[in-house]
Amino acid sequence: MKTEIWLVFFIQLLIVRAEDSPTWLNIAETMMPLNVKNRCNVQDIGCFMLIPTYPKTNLKYPITHERCLHKCYMEYTKYSGLINNQCYCGTTLDKFVSNSTCNTDCSIELANNCKSDGSIHIYKLDIYTESCGDGFKSNILESSRIGCLEMPYNLHNHNSVWYMTGMTGQQCVLQCEMFKYTIAIPVLRYSACICSYIFTTFEHAEEIIASKILCNDKNLISGRIVPLYKTSSWDNQCTHRKFLNNYPADKMISVTGFAGSGTTWLRHLIEVVTGYYTGNHGEEHGAYEDGMIGEKMPVSAGRTAVNYAMFRNFIYRVDITYERIILIIRDPYHALKSAYASVVMGSRKASLHSVYYTEDNFHTFVMEEILHWQILPMVLLEKAKEKPVLLIYFEDLINDTMRQVRRIAEFLPQNLTGNSDRLEKRLICTAIEIQGNFKRSEKYKTDTDPFDYKTKRVINESVKAVDDFLKEKNFQALPLSYYRKKKSVWTDPSN
Known part of the structure; x- marks a missing residue:
């Protein structure tokens, strides 16, 4: 009797699995284990x-x-x-x-x-970091995760499916890289690996952002939600940024902002969405070594259309040099901390231990630099006159990146962004490569508030002056979070 019960149960289990199994399992090819030891990040x-x-x-x-x-x-x-x-x-x-x-x-x-x-x-x-020498470890795998999707039951004709006993995420990524696919989808529930391409997986950039929300432990444990990983292969429409030829000097676009306000990250986003390098009126060796090749290209050569100008130099040439201007503003409390870290450590991506912010040098720096934070937007908008100016708040760029990138793309001339089809593809590339290699280190991230009452009063006065000026010029007002009370809760999600 017990044997019959177990037989019925086993048959029912097979039926459930057959009904639940995706159709692509029938076409999965067997793959051999790959060596993960020499895989480089x-x-x-x-x-x-x-x-x-x-x-x-x-x-x-x-x-x-x-x-x-x-x-x-x-x-x-x-x-x-x-x-x-x-x-x-x-x-x-x-x-x-x-x-x-x-x-x-x-x-x-x-x-x-x-x-x-x-x-x-x-x-x-x-x-x-742990890379080639220590193999393809889980932390490297997680850093390449794009997002998560519901497990697909039907596949595009261009997809490939592989099966291997003991399939892992690393093995799946390596297999897809071997065959030049750009997306790897390990379906460990079935010991399977789906290899796909970016543009057959996503039609719009916002789909990538939405896919990140599904990546939680509960969903992944269920087996019905699967992770997507970016391989080291890239679609040609996403890579190989170029220089322009003889771009007219009177048609150039400037990116500017107070130090520590995210101008390098903003340039990275512009490079990805346009496919062209940006330039710099100065030169930042660290950005060049991280792949911002336009750093050492003279702006006068006409090879870059979008160029960064340090705010101190920019305000003296804005009325004669640029056709359009992109200004990024960040909460002065956070911008001043980041700017000071860069000065002390000599690196734009540096962070500081909280003890540095208790020194007299920091408070002297704040009292001097808050005036520059205030002057930049006020002088810029006065001298820009009728020139188009796009105002970006760093906090909006953090919290709703793709919406702000779309604003930037609409602001740029079409000869940089291309037609709507090319732009949508470049936006997908941007959604995958949002962070780039330009995020400030979080080694000493802290909630400590280093600003005393006197300093806050001075900064708040500058915030109010800029806020009133922007309203007068019919620009979006500063976020209320830019103001600090005497006893404020210090939070900095973007570091």
Whole structure:
């Protein structure tokens, strides 16, 4: 009797599984386990014509992309490039490419899409964290997660499905990378892996943002919600930013803002959504080494349409130089802390221990710099006169990034953003690459309020002056959160 009961139960279980199983399981191909030990965490810098300052690395076995990356990692070099079956490793980007001599035949155009005979595809290695040497660990996997979706039951014709006993997220990502797919979807409930492409998975950028909400432990444990990971492969429509040729000086767009207000991140978003590098009237070596190649390209060369100008220099040339202006404003309390950290540590991404904010130097810095925070928008808008100005609040950029990026795209001339179809694809690219490599370190993130009553009174007066001025000029008022009470609760979700 017991045997019959168990038999009935087993048959019912098979029926439920058959009804519940996705149809694509029937076409899944068997895959073999892959070696995850030498998988590197890298940033795609793009393609250039090689300037062979560095000697090639001699490898006795056939050279592959991953082997070249691993070799450079073991030599503690930050950059790796593969060309004509030769591996190059270097400590600085300058030794690979030279933008100072670029003209209308710049190396980036010659190496477009990495198809030119002399083009080298350059990657930046994360040599300071667990990467090639320690293998493809879970923290690296999680950093590549795009979002989560309901487990698909029907697949697009361009998808591939693989099956392997003991399937893991790392194995799935490696398998999809091997076949040049851009999206990996491990369905561990069925020991399966779905490989897909960005533009067959998402039609709009907002879908990517919405997918992040589904990524919670309860949903993932259920098995009906599956994670999506970005592989190291990129669709050509998302990578290989370019320089422009002879962009008119009187049509240029400026990005400006007080120090510590997110101007570098804003430039990153503009680069991704347009596909073109941005420039800088000064030069920031750290941004250049992180892939912002336009840092060393003279603005006068006409190779960049959107250029950053430090606020102190910008207010003296705004009335004669730019056709349009993008101004970013951040809560002065947070901006001043970030700006001070950059000054003390000499790095735009630095953070400070709370003890630094108790020193007299910090309070002196605040009392001097709050005047610059106040003067910038007031002088800029007065001198801009009839020129179009787009005002972006840093907090809005953090809380509703894609809406603000759409505003920016609408503000830019169409010759930079392209038609609606290209723009939508670039917006999808932006949603995937929102953070970039320009977020300030959270090592010493703290809720400590370092501002005393006197300092808050001075800052609040500056906030009110700017707020009144913006209202007078018919711009959006400053957020109420910019004002601080005598005893305020200090929170900084964006650091």
